[in-house]
Every structure is written in structure tokens, then in C-alpha cells.
Amino acid sequence: MDPDSITQLASDGINKKLKEVSRAQPECTIYRVHRHLRDLNPKAYEPEVIAIGPYHNNNEHLKRMEGHKLRYLQQLLDANDPLNDIKRYVAAVSRLEAEARKCYADLPETLTPAEFVQMLVLDGCFIIQLVRKFETVILREENDPIFQMNWMIKSLQRDLMLFENQLPFFVLCELYDLIEAPGQHSRFWNLLFNFFTSLYPGQGSKAMPIVDPRQVKHLLDFLHQSWLPPPQCLGGGSSHQVITLGTKLRFIGSAKRLEEAQVKFENRPKGKSLFDVRFEKGVMIMAPLTIEDWTESFLRNLIAYEQYFGHNQNNFVTDYVKFLVCIVGSSMDVEILTRKGIIENWLGDEDKLVEMVNKLGDSVAEPGNSFVYAKMFEDVHKHCTEHWNMWRANLLRNYFSKPFSMFTLLVGVWGLYLAVMQTVFSILQYLQGKR
DSSP states (O other): OOHHHHHHHHHHHHHHHHHHSOSSOOOOOBOOOOHHHHTTOGGGGSOSSOOOSSSSTTOGGGTHHHHHHHHHHHHHHHHHOTTOOTHHHHHHHHTTHHHHHTTBTTOOTTOOHHHHHHHHHHHHHHHHHHHHHHHOGGGSOTTOHHHHOHHHHHHHHHHHTOTTSOOOHHHHHHHHHHHSOTTOHHHHHHHHHHHHGGGOOBSOOOOOOOOOGGGOOSHHHHHHHHHOOOGGGGTTBTTBOOOOOSSOOOOOOOHHHHHHTTOEEEEOTTOSOTTOOEEETTEEEEOOEEEOTTHHHHHHHHHHHHHHHGGGSOOHHHHHHHHHHHHOOSHHHHHHHHHTTSEEETTOOHHHHHHHHHHHTTTOOOOOTTOTTHHHHHHHHHHHTSHHHHHHHHHHHHHSSSHHHHHHHHHHHHHHHHHHHHHHHHHHHHHHHHO
16 A cells, blocks of 8 residues: 555544544543552452442442342332332433433443433432431431441441542532422531541541532532641641742651651640641641541542542642652551650551551652641751761661670670770879879
């Protein structure tokens, strides 16, 4: 084939593809976690008991919850719809079908509009009824297994915040309007916040203010916005200022190394936010952090969210994890932070906690131009490089970290002492001889 023919065929092929591509940017808000993050711990992103949305609804071990979804829908119909007619819910969600479909980046092509609406109604009604029952005991049936087993609630809390396990938030609000009353979104947000609040591993969470439902993408976004620290914690203090980095960020050392350099650690039990880490006059002040079995999954999914939607510079969870990776490098660091009341380790094993923290930082983009702790890191570096602090840290590290090195140092000091004393005695003897 001659070059002109090849050129024409290739151009026609590209033009055909260009016509198929929309000029508008995708409106997706619900993605699958990319491989580099998933491979570090696939289970952290996968539901244990319930599938919400299309990405996991074919998983065999999650099928058991489909019966509970139907029972919860039946309870809503019995209580809120005298005609027991599902058409009200289906009609309302059908009007949102096209908009909701655009929210998913990887929707199966075989999923028909009717199947998609059915999924949205069942999953949405289940979530709403679950949080209503969680808040109001009289709504629960005596034999409801979800509230008879404590582990089930904790697993549902975890599953419903997963990055891949989401419904568009505006769908949930539309269904809530039908179930309760139009315009009662603040009530719905309080129900959601009360249901999820125990997942937060530290201070900073609060019920988010009333906003347009379309300003919230999904439940994980709701949790992220509800955990957003106050402005003064992300740039209001002289030691905690968000700055633009002109040079490569210098990371700080571990808790053990910092302690050797005369850095003291204190906890701030009544601090405004977990993310409000202060360094003042050689003291690093931190709010308590609780590490439990589900903490890794919670943080990983929030980090994944920030990796996709971090252009607004609200990467406070990712930045905090990067800070943790710096100061937690060994079991000795965990021991120091635990002793100071900063870390509460419910994993039991200190080495297990170290491994979890360090893997959290893997395959995560390096801090950008608005790293929350940049100024604090610079202040720590200045403190640690002061002559006395550096000398003391080197002394402790090189001579007191190992028994043999310490023994060698003591022998050397003792030898120096004996040599000095021998010289003194010799001088005294010489002076006495002169007399």
C-alpha cells in the first residue's frame, strides 16, 4: 500500500474516533480504584457484606444482603405508602437515571436503564432505612439480624463509605424526600453523620452544614467534607501555615530521632482537629489517633478520593498520612507516641501498626505545592540542626543506642579520666620535688 493510501486510511480512522468523543469533560464522580493503589491492599477497597452500586453487585458473597434490601424496602412501603406502590420511588429515580449514569466511570454496558434504576432504588432505600433505624430504636424489628449482631453494623459502616461502593448523593436525597418530607436534608445529614461518626479515628469530625445536595458527590465525599478541619488548622497558625514550596520538601525524622534531637511530644486531647499538628518551642503537639481494624480501609479510601478529586487542595488526609509515615518508622516510635497518649493502638502488635502506616504512603502522589505541614517541617529541621541538638542526637545514636558502643564510650571516658589524673599527680610530684 502506498504512503498516500495509508495516510488517508489513518486520518479517516482518527477522525471517526474524534467524532465519537464528546468535547465536554466527563462528569464522573464514582470510579474504580486504580491498580497501583489497589495492589497494595485489595481488601481495603472491597465490601465485606454489601454491594452498593454496580461495581460489586455480582460478587457471590454479597448476595445474602439482597434479601435485607428487599425487606427494608417493604418496611418503608408499609409505613410510608398507603397503596404499597413502588412506582413513586421508581418514577422519581427514573427522572434522574441519565444524570446518575454519568456519575459512573466504568458502568457495565449490559446494565439496562430499568436494571440501573432498580439498583438505585433498592440500594438507596436500604441506606436510608438503615440510618433511620440506627437513630430510632422503635423502627427496628425484634428479629432484625443487622441490629442483633454488633459486627454487622461495623461492617456496614465500613462498606458504605468505600470509594467504589457508592450511589450519587442526589439520588439518596431524592428518595429521602419521598420517605420523610421534601426539604429535610439537614435531618438526613445528621442521620448519616451519627451513623458513620465512630469510623473517624480522631478529632475533627462534625455534622456538615446545610448545602445543595449536588455539592456532595456521594457518602465518601460526605464523610470527607464532614471531617474537613477548621481553616485555622490548615493555615491559620504561624507554625502550621500552608505554603507554596519553592524547593524540594525535606521530610522529618522518626519520633525516636526527633526525641534524640530534643523534640518533645505532647498530646492535645481537646484539640480542634486530628490534623492540627503544631511545633512550638521544640514541642510537637498532636491530637490523639486511634488505630483499629477498620482504620486502614477508612484512610485508604479517603486517600483514594483525594487522589481523584484533590485539585481543590483539600488533601488533608493524604498530607496527614505522609506526616505519620515520617514519624512512625519502628516499634520504638510507636512506643514513644503511645506513652505520650498520642496513639491508641487497638491492633495490639506495634510492628503491625508500623507496617500499616508505612504502606499507607505507598503509591500515593508526593505532596504538591500546598502541603499542609511544609512550614512545620521546616521549623523542625531548623530545631534539629541547631549545634547542641545535632551533637546530642549524634551522641545518643552512635554511643547509647547499642550496649557495646556505650561500653566503648564509657571505657574511653574512664581511660581519659585516668590519663588526666595521672598527669595531675605527676605535676604535683614534680612541684613537691622542687621544694
